Amino acid sequence: MHDVLYVLLRRLRKPLITVIVVYAIAVTGFVLIPGQDDAGQPWRMDFFHAIYFVSFMGSTIGFGEIPYPFTAPQRAWTLVTIYATVIAWLYSIGSMLALIQEPGFSRILRRRSFAKEVRNFNEPFYLVCGYGVTGTAIIAGLCQRGIRSVVVDVDQERIDALQMDDLPIRVPGLCANASLPDVLDDAGLQHATCIGVLALTDDDNVNLSIAIASKLLQPEGVVVSRTESDVHARNLASFGTNHIIDPFRAYAEYLSLVAKSPYMHLVYDWLVNPYHRPLSSVYKKASGRWIICGFGRFGRALYDDFRQGNVETVLLDDNPAVLEGYENTVLGLGTEAETLLKAGVEDAVAVVAGTHNDADNMSIIMTAMEINPKLVTVVRQNLSSNRLVFENSRADFVMEPGRIIANRILAKLKTPLLPVFIEKMQHHDEVWAHTLLNRMSNIAGDRELDSWSVKVSDVSAPAVMAMFDQGMAVKLQALMKNSRDRNRSLPCFPLLHRRDGVLSMLPGELTELEPGDEVLFCGLSSAKGRMEWILKNYNILFYILTGEDPSFNLLSRILKRF
Amino acid sequence: MNREKVIFAFFIVLALTLNFGFFLGGFDEIAHHNVYELFAATIVSMICTVLKFGDRTHIGALMLATSLVADLQLVVAAMMWGYGVQMSVDGMTPELVSSIVSLSGGALLANVVSVVLLMVETIMVRR
Numbered sequence: 001m002h003d004v005l006y007v008l009l010r011r012l013r014k015p016l017i018t019v020i021v022v023y024a025i026a027v028t029g030f031v032l033i034p035g036q037d038d039a040g041q042p043w044r045m046d047f048f049h050a051i052y053f054v055s056f057m058g059s060t061i062g063f064g065e066i067p068y069p070f071t072a073p074q075r076a077w078t079l080v081t082i083y084a085t086v087i088a089w090l091y092s093i094g095s096m097l098a099l100i101q102e103p104g105f106s107r108i109l110r111r112r113s114f115a116k117e118v119r120n121f122n123e124p125f126y127l128v129c130g131y132g133v134t135g136t137a138i139i140a141g142l143c144q145r146g147i148r149s150v151v152v153d154v155d156q157e158r159i160d161a162l163q164m165d166d167l168p169i170r171v172p173g174l175c176a177n178a179s180l181p182d183v184l185d186d187a188g189l190q191h192a193t194c195i196g197v198l199a200l201t202d203d204d205n206v207n208l209s210i211a212i213a214s215k216l217l218q219p220e221g222v223v224v225s226r227t228e229s230d231v232h233a234r235n236l237a238s239f240g241t242n243h244i245i246d247p248f249r250a251y252a253e254y255l256s257l258v259a260k261s262p263y264m265h266l267v268y269d270w271l272v273n274p275y276h277r278p279l280s281s282v283y284k285k286a287s288g289r290w291i292i293c294g295f296g297r298f299g300r301a302l303y304d305d306f307r308q309g310n311v312e313t314v315l316l317d318d319n320p321a322v323l324e325g326y327e328n329t330v331l332g333l334g335t336e337a338e339t340l341l342k343a344g345v346e347d348a349v350a351v352v353a354g355t356h357n358d359a360d361n362m363s364i365i366m367t368a369m370e371i372n373p374k375l376v377t378v379v380r381q382n383l384s385s386n387r388l389v390f391e392n393s394r395a396d397f398v399m400e401p402g403r404i405i406a407n408r409i410l411a412k413l414k415t416p417l418l419p420v421f422i423e424k425m426q427h428h429d430e431v432w433a434h435t436l437l438n439r440m441s442n443i444a445g446d447r448e449l450d451s452w453s454v455k456v457s458d459v460s461a462p463a464v465m466a467m468f469d470q471g472m473a474v475k476l477q478a479l480m481k482n483s484r485d486r487n488r489s490l491p492c493f494p495l496l497h498r499r500d501g502v503l504s505m506l507p508g509e510l511t512e513l514e515p516g517d518e519v520l521f522c523g524l525s526s527a528k529g530r531m532e533w534i535l536k537n538y539n540i541l542f543y544i545l546t547g548e549d550p551s552f553n554l555l556s557r558i559l560k561r562f
Numbered sequence: 563m564n565r566e567k568v569i570f571a572f573f574i575v576l577a578l579t580l581n582f583g584f585f586l587g588g589f590d591e592i593a594h595h596n597v598y599e600l601f602a603a604t605i606v607s608m609i610c611t612v613l614k615f616g617d618r619t620h621i622g623a624l625m626l627a628t629s630l631v632a633d634l635q636l637v638v639a640a641m642m643w644g645y646g647v648q649m650s651v652d653g654m655t656p657e658l659v660s661s662i663v664s665l666s667g668g669a670l671l672a673n674v675v676s677v678v679l680l681m682v683e684t685i686m687v688r689r
Contacts, residue, residue, distance in 0.1 A: 006616050006618055007616070008616075009616035010615060010616025011616075012615065013613060013615050013616065016612040016615075017609055017613070020605060020608050020612065021605075021609070024601075024605040027601070031598075046597075046647060046648070047597060047601055047640070048644040048647065048648050
């Protein structure tokens, strides 16, 4: 905090000394040079008058020659000192202004005001390191839910972008290297209301050091880290990082669900992604032979998942070394028809263009679609600037690592019950998934399907608790009524109910709530706000339960007794 | 040899010697005290203060404090001199002279502390 003051003082040494010295010389000159008083007698200026004269001369105010008109030597000296003092002033003011405008100095000032703003936070917030594609999506998601956040990024352009983005909540941003612990500290890592740290930079080593610092300085906080290599993932797991997200592995799991159980895949897609795939997309055949072009990190992750699900695969790569030891391989990139035909594209069900070159990927799916238009196509998008091309590619799946990580993390941050539900739903069959999907489709249609959880407790549901105190039972359906007309329902339905660790999937609407219950809902986000009213406002809940709308003020209560 | 240290020590010691030169003499005898010397002592003391700006060490902070004390005492002494010569009806009385000299004596003490601190700092550096 004292940094600014010290830097300022140190830089001002020279200019200040210059001003003092010039003034001292000027004053001494006036004291020594002989003059005349108005009677023509020899007279010498004393220090008092000399300092007075130099002070107004130096600041170019100019009150004239006092107390008596000057002699020629005095005027000559005045001429010299006018220029000397003006230059000294210009020099010192100039260097002070230069200091204020200097990037280094303004960086210190910015960092101070950032740290101060974060220190004054009194509500829960997330510390997000890295404001790339992933960070942008996550901050937008958090803001939408009214959760505060703080951003640290090493690139000033991204921090500028943060300030330009029209976010509903103010998000302070700092341009600094997040792998330095004192930067994290300034960004509120040790703040009492910091919920967790998201390490989302594109450098695995930086993410690793962020995760380590966070775990050491704030052991209770949640730490989420993205990583793109297995070594780092194991390293992160070894010291208790809460969520480790590998975009390639995450997408491989997602895709293998397409091959195994398409309806379950859609349920997952609707719950996790803000823009879900249409219900009609499931009618394409997806079980059969998959052609994987590009056997890098993504290809390998996909291959591992497919092998577990007993899906037939053909691997393509132009580097014979990586294909060594695998069955069903074809040498070549897949950008030309010949190699694709060799891989059996005519009777395959899907082609995955997973190389690290966007142009190659587009070329692969375009060639493959020409040969076999019924193919399910998966294309990997490496650069977010290529979005326009990929959006119009008519590929069934576009894999963009940044977005995948963002959706995954948001699903985890939204409510801890959602991952529990996703994990548990995979034990059910396709018919179950299809029924669930129809219910979701009735409610959301093409809009975003949101999900949220409700806990019956004094803090989050005081109205429900008050009903319990009065001996009234509250059923689950009461929470899903429209507070303006209790005969209508809100666009949502319960997915999961948890009581004392016992989970029940898709609980009935007549389930009676008890204190401590947790319920996961899905539906439109407008229903979420309405439900808050029911949970927290006694009068609304009373109306929903009984159909009466009495007033509960003191006067009416007294009147009611008579 | 550190050029910065030479300049720094030069000004600190100069402030002390000028101050001492002014202080030396009869307490109420104006002829023993030179106004130019007071002026020089004040200017050098101010330069010393600025030289100590921005030093983050503990000793640096102490030196800045002693230097500010010396400045304050010398500026007040100079103002009293000005009052005595320009504004006072009785001119420079022996009472005024003695208080100017005692103020500069206070500044002298502060300058002595500065020099002691400088010596302490020098002894602490074992290079």
